[in-house]
Amino acid sequence: DxxxxxxxxxxxxxxxxxxxxxxxxxxxxxxxxxxxxxxxxxxxxxxxxxxxxxxxxADEVIYYLEVSREEAQAMLAEGVIKDAKTLIGLQYWLSEKP
Structure with missing residues (x-):
């Protein structure tokens, strides 16, 4: 499930x-x-x-970062985020009305 x-x-x-x-x-x-x-x-x-x-x-490195909607948009625009799943999820979220 x-x-x-x-x-x-x-x-x-x-x-x-x-x-x-x-x-x-x-x-x-x-x-x-x-x-x-x-x-x-x-x-x-x-x-x-x-x-x-x-x-x-054990070999997994996870970083936790809380960002605002505007910061997420800037990170996408600047190419900071490279992971495809994260890009898809953030773009969907940003396409919605706040």
Whole structure:
């Protein structure tokens, strides 16, 4: 179930949880090469969990950065963000009315 996976990933990767989830869309990042489908969800009113339950891989480096809508737009325009999944998600978010 993609929603359960997204909820688990939010908790494991960030130490946050959310009571409100909505499905946004799904994409295939490399049709013809891979059948992997990425599902995008919106988690609203996220809050930190008690304790640190993050379970990232030992060689995984995760940076946490809270930015405003304007800062996210600037980061996209300046080419700071290189990850395709992040680009797609941010562009979708920025296309919505604030």
């Amino acid at each position: 993609p929603l359960l996976c997204a909820q688990r990933e939010l908790e494991e990767e960030t130490g946050f949880s959310s009571p409100e989830w909505s499905y946004l869309f799904s994409v295939c990042l490399a049709p013809g090469y891979s059948s992997e489908i990425i599902h995008f969800f919106r988690a609203q009113n996220a809050h930190p969990l008690e304790g640190d339950i993050r379970e990232g891989d």
